[in-house]
Amino acid sequence: MVALQLQSVGAYHGRRLFVEDVTTPVMKSGEVVAVIGPNAAGKSTLFKRITGILKGPGQVLIDGAKTRNAISYMPQDTSANAVLTVYESILLARKQGQSWAVSDGDLTFIDQIMKALNIDAIAFRDLGALSGGQRQLVSIAQALVREPEIMLMDEPTSALDLHRQVEVLDFMQRQARNKGMIVLIAIHDLNQALRFADKVLVIQNGRMRACGAPRDVVTVEMLRDVYKIHARIEKCSMDHDHVIVDGTAH
Ligand SMILES: Nc1ncnc2c1ncn2[C@@H]1O[C@H](COP(=O)(O)OP(=O)(O)OP(=O)(O)O)[C@@H](O)[C@H]1O
Numbered sequence: 001m002v003a004l005q006l007q008s009v010g011a012y013h014g015r016r017l018f019v020e021d022v023t024t025p026v027m028k029s030g031e032v033v034a035v036i037g038p039n040a041a042g043k044s045t046l047f048k049r050i051t052g053i054l055k056g057p058g059q060v061l062i063d064g065a066k067t068r069n070a071i072s073y074m075p076q077d078t079s080a081n082a083v084l085t086v087y088e089s090i091l092l093a094r095k096q097g098q099s100w101a102v103s104d105g106d107l108t109f110i111d112q113i114m115k116a117l118n119i120d121a122i123a124f125r126d127l128g129a130l131s132g133g134q135r136q137l138v139s140i141a142q143a144l145v146r147e148p149e150i151m152l153m154d155e156p157t158s159a160l161d162l163h164r165q166v167e168v169l170d171f172m173q174r175q176a177r178n179k180g181m182i183v184l185i186a187i188h189d190l191n192q193a194l195r196f197a198d199k200v201l202v203i204q205n206g207r208m209r210a211c212g213a214p215r216d217v218v219t220v221e222m223l224r225d226v227y228k229i230h231a232r233i234e235k236c237s238m239d240h241d242h243v244i245v246d247g248t249a250h
Contacts, residue, residue, distance in 0.1 A: 001029045002064045002149040004050075004182050009058035011042070011049035018045045019056065022208045024201060029064075029149075029180035032173050034193035034214070036186075037203035038227060043186040044076055046203060047152045050184075065149050069097060072148030076155050076186075078139035080127040086138050087123040090114065093142035113141050116171055118164075132159040140168060144175070151176075151183045157192065165189070169196045194218055194241045202226060215241060224249050 004027045011019040019042040027033055035043050048054040051073040062070060082089065090110055095102065114120040119137050122130065130138065136159045143151060153172070157165040169185075173196050176183045184201075187193050193200055194214045201211040204226050210217045223231045223243065230246040 001180060002062065002066075002070065002182060003028050004150055005061045005063075006050070007059045007061060009046070009049060009056065009060060011045045011054045011056035013045065013054070017056065017206070018042055019049060019203075019206045022046060022058070022203075024208065024211050025199070027182050027184075027199065029182060030177050031198045032176050032183045032185065032196055033199045033201055034185055034187050034197035035201045035203060036188070036190060036193055036218075037209075041203040042206040043203050044154050045206075047073060047154055047184070047186060050152060062150065067149065069146070070149040072143045072146045072151050074139050074143040074151070074153045074156055076158075078135045078159075080135065080138075082127060084127055085124050086119065086127060086130070087114075089127055089138065090141050090145055094145040096146070109147075110141075110145055113144050117141050117168070133161065133164060136160060137164070137168070147179075149181060151181055153183065153185045155186050155188065157187065157189070165192060172196070190218060190223075190243045191240075194243070218243065 006022050006024045009022040010017050037043055045054065049056050050060050051071055094106055094110060114123060117137050117140060119141060122134060136156060140156055157168055160168060169192055172183050175181055197214055199211060200214045200217040202209040202217060202222065209226060210222065220231060220233060223229050228249050230249050232244045232246065233241050234244055236242050
């Protein structure tokens with residue numbers, strides 16, 4: 001069982017603090033946490049601070065991790081200029097930081113992940129010859145084959161069609177539950193966040209505005225104050241909450 005908590009966490013770009021004083025509740029094994037907020041609010045910056053790419057004050061507390069490299073980070077920019085096939089790039093991601101000997105277990109695991117993400121048919125294509133959505137799916141596979149205990153995904157579904165968005169988010173939710181992973185997903189689609197997240201963390205102007213159950217956090221007031229929109233939250237026939245946007249608020 002792994003647990004993650006941020007205590008007074010900040011993050012610098014150069015000398016300037018772009019994220020400040022983020023203190024979260026404890027995030028636990030099996031949870032999906034949606035990180036939401038407007039453009040330039042600091043979501044990617046926070047992820048880079050959690051992974052250690054950026055420095056800053058405060059503490060990223062990880063408890064109960066079995067491995068030293070417990071975190072896997074999928075960046076927002078998934079463009080690749082390496083001359084590798086899809087399969088090679090995923091195998092390389094799996095073996096990064098480990099011995100280069102490839103076992104049957106490695107190959108079976110990679111096959112499973114590629115099938116689950118529906119990218120087995122493009123295994124031997126060059127990375128440079130993929131569509132934006134295909135590249136994003138490969139990037140998700142690269143992060144997953146490292147078998148992380150904590151997965152940070154920066155807008156993993158932004159280039160995917162609706163079917164693939166639901167498929168991927170549903171798969172990530174099942175991975176979190178079955179493997180006891182904590183999955184943090186930065187996402188702009190609030191309806192997907194409402195549907196798949198156990199907790200929603202809102203970043204506004206580099207600070208955490210709220211973190212808690214989706215229903216408590218994604219409110220009409222929050223949408224007005226943070227996103228400057230007039231909206232309603234209504235249930236669909238499947239009993240999921242949905243944000244219905246009526247217009248912008250100035
Ligand atoms: N490498 C960098 N150097 C300096 N400032 C940066 C750098 N990267 C990001 N920033 C600044 O940090 C702030 C937060 O950016 P960040 O990318 O974390 O936002 P975000 O919430 O992920 O936005 P988006 O939803 O648009 O992806 C912005 O003001 C941005 O201009």
